[in-house]
Amino acid sequence: MTVNFNGVVRMMGILLIVLACCFLPSLIVAMIYGESESFRSFVLTAVPCILIGAILKKITRPSLADLKARDGYLIAALGWMIASLVGAVPFVISGAIPSYVDAFFETCSGFSTTGSTILADIEPLPRSMLFWRSFTHWIGGMGIIVFIAAVLPSMGIGGQLAASAETPGPTLDKLSSRYSDTAKKLYLLYTFFTLTQTLLLVLGGMSLYDSLLHTFGTVGTGGFSAYNASISHFTNPYIHWVITVFMMLCGINFNLYFLLGKKNGIKSFFRDPELKLYLLIIFGASLLIAINLMTTGTYDSLSDCIRDSTFQVTSIITTTGYMTADYDLWPTFSKMLIFMVLLTGACSSSTGGGVKIIRILVSLKMVRRGFSLKLHPNRVVTITVGGKEVPQEVATNIANFVFCYILTAFCGFLLVSFNNLDLVTTVSSVLTCLGNAGPGFGLVGPALNFSILSDFSKLVLSLLMIAGRLELFTFFMLFSPRYWNSNKA
Secondary structure (H helix, E strand, O other): OOOOHHHHHHHHHHHHHHHHHHOHHHHHHHHHOOOHHHHHHHHHHHHHHHHHHHHHHHOOOOOOOOOOHHHHHHHHHHHHHHHHHHHOHHHHHHOOOOOHHHHHHHHHHHHOOOOOOOOOOOOOOOHHHHHHHHHHHHHHHOOHHHHHHHHOHHHHHHHHHHHHOOOOOOOOOOOOOOHHHHHHHHHHHHHHHHHHHHHHHHHOOOOHHHHHHHHHHHHOOOOOOOOOOHHHHOOOHHHHHHHHHHHHHHOOOHHHHOOOOOOOHHHHHHHOHHHHHHHHHHHHHHHHHHHHHHHOOOOOOHHHHHHHHHHHHHHHHOOOOOOOOOHHHOOHHHHHHHHHHHHHOOOOOOOOOOOOHHHHHHHHHHHHHHHHHHHOOOOOOOOEEOOEEOOHHHHHHHHHHHHHHHHHHHHHHHHHHHHOOOHHHHHHHHHHHHOOOOOOOHHHOOOOOOOOOOHHHHHHHHHHHHHHHOOOHHHHHHHOHHHHOHHHO
């Protein structure tokens, strides 16, 4: 079985056309605020995308039905790379981010919903550029291929295979027999969250522009803000709590929300073991941090303490990356809890990144199974989640993923260490980019940025962001000789 290059090239053509259309909202913003240079940069990027995309569609066969899993991996990986490479161009042409490496890092961070930035001063950027920067979160939150599948039902089984390669979680859940219908349902819910949060933020005193930007960063769990101080720029506690709630909602498996309309749906929703562990970590870590902050005298106000601890824990576990406080100044115990939460990630099939709660849960059950087999070697012990047995294949894939995640992280540590920065900065920069979490610790903490890194390190971290968003296997599969050698398939 060889790669279906016809289908792959055709999908790249479709991607370029859709990506060109995604520039339209930013074009409108540029027109509203009279930003001619930004308008020009979007046009100069969009027009070639449409032309090249149309040519690629013209020279390839129309059918995508014969795409296989092998092709899905290549489509997903290439799609995210091309989107990031093209999405960086307007920043460079407009002069908002003169360095293409920096622009590529920023765009990778946007599409992968990481939220790490190389910008030391965000606020002087043109409003349309800030809009595009945050809009990449909204596009990438549900997945680029999922977005295309939602707007182009003709993709059929090919769209499903490609989307499954970028879906965050061990398995791809379908809500309908046709994947395009599933994608539409997910995007309707995604849009509902977007509109609802935007309205609530406007009611809280935010401008429509700021509400849209920070909603994109929230529902996409990205974390780009229009202000250097992030969410702490806004002093209204109402705004902080609205963003906290929606970060929490968007870190939940989106498929669970469709249970609420069914009989006993609310019970089924809250009985989900991944959701229960997710909420337990959020509320448990928030409570412990709040106690630690109060007992150490870090905060004088109990309400501020609870608000900031809950906000930061939710922001980190959902890999959003917004901040209302510089947690790098918190006591060591609180920082350690933040670090541990960073490693867990959100729920599967959510817009959040990281290892994912379901993998943590299954891994814990595998450890317990190992202890049980040590005591009773002849006993048959199955791993169940929510009353359903976890197939051995899924359990094996999770174990492989965890090992691959650790190995990738260590390789990243070594490569970024050439910057000769301190250990905390080096380790946290890799983990936060690989986990799509945003800010790290040390010199890449919440009050700082990634501009201190060399171009080489920025490129390494950019690739780690994409690899983390694609769940590692999809990205690294392309570097395997077995992938390209049909005789070894």
